[in-house]
Amino acid sequence: MSYEDWFRQDRLPHIYCAGCGNGTIINCTLAAVDEMGWKKEETIFVSGIGCSSRAPGYILTDSLHTTHGRALAFATGVKMANPDLHVVVFTGDGDLAAIGGNHFIHACRRNIDLTVVCMNNQIYGMTGGQGSPTTPKGCLSSTTPYGCTEIPFDLCELATAAGANYVSRWTSYHVKELEKAVKVGLETPGFSFIEALVQCPTAFGRRNKFRQVTDHVEYLKVHSLLKAKRDRMLEAGEKIPEDMYVVGELTKRSRPAMGVKP
Amino acid sequence: MKLAIDETRCKGCNLCTKICPYKIFKEGKKPNRKGTVVPELDRPERCTNCRLRNLYGRQLCGVCQLTCPDQAIHWTEEEPYELHKVAIEY
Numbered sequence: 001m002s003y004e005d006w007f008r009q010d011r012l013p014h015i016y017c018a019g020c021g022n023g024t025i026i027n028c029t030l031a032a033v034d035e036m037g038w039k040k041e042e043t044i045f046v047s048g049i050g051c052s053s054r055a056p057g058y059i060l061t062d063s064l065h066t067t068h069g070r071a072l073a074f075a076t077g078v079k080m081a082n083p084d085l086h087v088v089v090f091t092g093d094g095d096l097a098a099i100g101g102n103h104f105i106h107a108c109r110r111n112i113d114l115t116v117v118c119m120n121n122q123i124y125g126m127t128g129g130q131g132s133p134t135t136p137k138g139c140l141s142s143t144t145p146y147g148c149t150e151i152p153f154d155l156c157e158l159a160t161a162a163g164a165n166y167v168s169r170w171t172s173y174h175v176k177e178l179e180k181a182v183k184v185g186l187e188t189p190g191f192s193f194i195e196a197l198v199q200c201p202t203a204f205g206r207r208n209k210f211r212q213v214t215d216h217v218e219y220l221k222v223h224s225l226l227k228a229k230r231d232r233m234l235e236a237g238e239k240i241p242e243d244m245y246v247v248g249e250l251t252k253r254s255r256p257a258m259g260v261k262p
Numbered sequence: 263m264k265l266a267i268d269e270t271r272c273k274g275c276n277l278c279t280k281i282c283p284y285k286i287f288k289e290g291k292k293p294n295r296k297g298t299v300v301p302e303l304d305r306p307e308r309c310t311n312c313r314l315r316n317l318y319g320r321q322l323c324g325v326c327q328l329t330c331p332d333q334a335i336h337w338t339e340e341e342p343y344e345l346h347k348v349a350i351e352y
Contacts (some may be wrong), residue, residue, distance in 0.1 A: 002321070004333070012271060013332055023331030119305075173281070175328040201341065214280045232305030257294075 003030040006040070007101075011058050011216065018049065019213030021172035021198025025119050026055050026090075028175055028196075032182035043086045044147040047077040048100060051200075052092035052119035052128045052129075069100030072107040075114050077120075079259045086186070092118040093134040095152050101133075108162030111190045113259040117182060118155060118193065119201035129203030136243070155195050160251045165190030167251040171197040171220040174247065181249065190257030197245060263315045263337040264330050265306040271334040275296040278326045278335060287326070311337060 007030070012126070016022050031042060034260055044064040046051035047256030048071035055218060066074040075089045079104050096104050107114065123141055124130040131141040133153045140147060159167045166188040170178040185192030199216035210216035227248030233240055265286070278287040279301055286306055290299040307310060310323045315337070327335045 004336070013273070013334075016331065017272035018332075019277060024277075024329050027328045027330070027333065142342055166323065172329075175325055179328065213275045217277065217280060225298055235277060 003027065004070045006030045006034060006060050008058055008060050014058050014144050016055065019199065020051070020083075020106045020125075021121065021196075021200070021202045021217075022055065022119050024172045024175060025052075025060065025117060025178070025198060027198045028057070028179040029088065029090070029117050029182050031179045032186060033186070035179075035183055042084065043088065044075075044077065044078055045088050045090060046071050047090040048092075048095040049126075050092040050095045050124070051121070052090055053095060055090040055119075069095055069098070069259075071095065072100060072102060072103040072114070072116070076112055076240055078108060079114060080114055083259050083261055084125075087114050088186070089114055089116045091116060091118050091152075092125075093118060093122060093155070094124045094132045097133045097155055097158075105162040106159065108159050108164040108193070111165055111255050112193070113161055113189055113257050115182070115185045115192045116194070118195045119198050120155065120195055121198045121204060122152075123200055123204040124214050125200045125203040127162050129207065139204070142207075144257040156193070156246075156250050159193040163191075164193045164251065165253055165255055165257060166192040166249075167195075168193075168249045169195040169197070169225060169245065169247050171245070171247060172199060173221045173226050174224070177247075184249070184252075187261045188191060188252070200237050263312045265303060265309050265312055266336055267300055267303070268334040268336065268340050269294055269296075269298075269300050271332045272298055272300045273332050273334075274300060275331065277329055277331065281329050282295050282312075282326050283323070286289060 014212045040047045041093045045056035047056050057079045071089050072124040073093050075087050079087050122134050124132050129142045131144040135148045156167050156169050166185050168181040181194050185194050201213045224247040225244040230246050287301040288304045290302050293299050
């Protein structure tokens with residue numbers, strides 16, 4: 001049995017654009033879920049609104065496609081109603097950070113036993129490429145035609161500060177690492193947050209000089225800085241470049257969790 | 263095992279040409295019936311998973327399958343080699 005059995009083969013191919021990284025993240029998440037050996041009847045995938053939130057529609061298990069930003073609120077309800085279920089939330093950056101930011105910090109604070117996979121494409125892809133809270137400084141989008149002037153959100157630091165048990169960040173280039181991170185997140189009791197930076201060739205790449213999909217993936221590969229190396233650089237007193245994304249397992253702790261059977 | 267690309271699913275993003283450590287995937291030249299330029303396979307027998315999957319009994323490498331956003335890459339079981347009767351003409 002492999003993770004391909006978790007796909008609804010009749011719904012594939014999916015509607016994502018050519019080269020969209022969301023499909024990669026679904027593959028990695030399903031591979032991790034498959035390794036856990038859970039039954040399909042006991043696993044629930046919840047999502048909000050957006051490109052990333054179409055993912056549960058392609059998965060064989062029960063799923064909830066909920067209102068914009070409220071995926072975590074619905075997932076909390078599912079977990080509280082039946083703590084035996086394994087709940088995985090797919091969400092995007094606009095869904096989680098902008099509209100659902102309030103639910104996000106409180107889900108972290110309560111430390112509910114959920115696994116949240118955030119596909120961060122740094123833009124609102126589905127509605128036409130508007131700037132989202134995670135659009136990097138200087139990047140073009142349809143609402144920031146002269147470059148984004150705001151400081152982007154660091155979702156991993158936000159989750160750590162709000163009290164999540166497990167936080168890690170990878171990109172769509174690091175598939176094996178992402179799969180392992182999702183598996184650790186599924187095993188960890190309490191709130192696990194995995195941020196996956198993905199390429200968006202249609203809305204983000206087209207406006208930001210990533211004409212080919214591979215260019216954007218190459219950019220993500222080059223601009224990711226391992227956490228261990230970041231720590232070494234901090235010890236040596238070197239300056240960390242601003243455009244680097246720190247990847248790796250950022251937080252792992254065991255605060256008391258909600259929704260876990262004793 | 264044999265490496266195969268599902269032409270009905272591939273959208274021609276060429277991500278596999280970038281990530282394969284053996285550079286087995288090459289950019290295609292001709293568009294197919296759907297208008298997608300599907301990558302070509304360059305000597306796919308070099309693939310680790312193709313060669314050693316059955317020997318080790320587990321998935322090896324598999325980065326292309328995980329990375330493919332359209333779930334188009336998969337491996338198929340090859341039929342065992344059968345001896346053929348060859349008519350020799352003198």
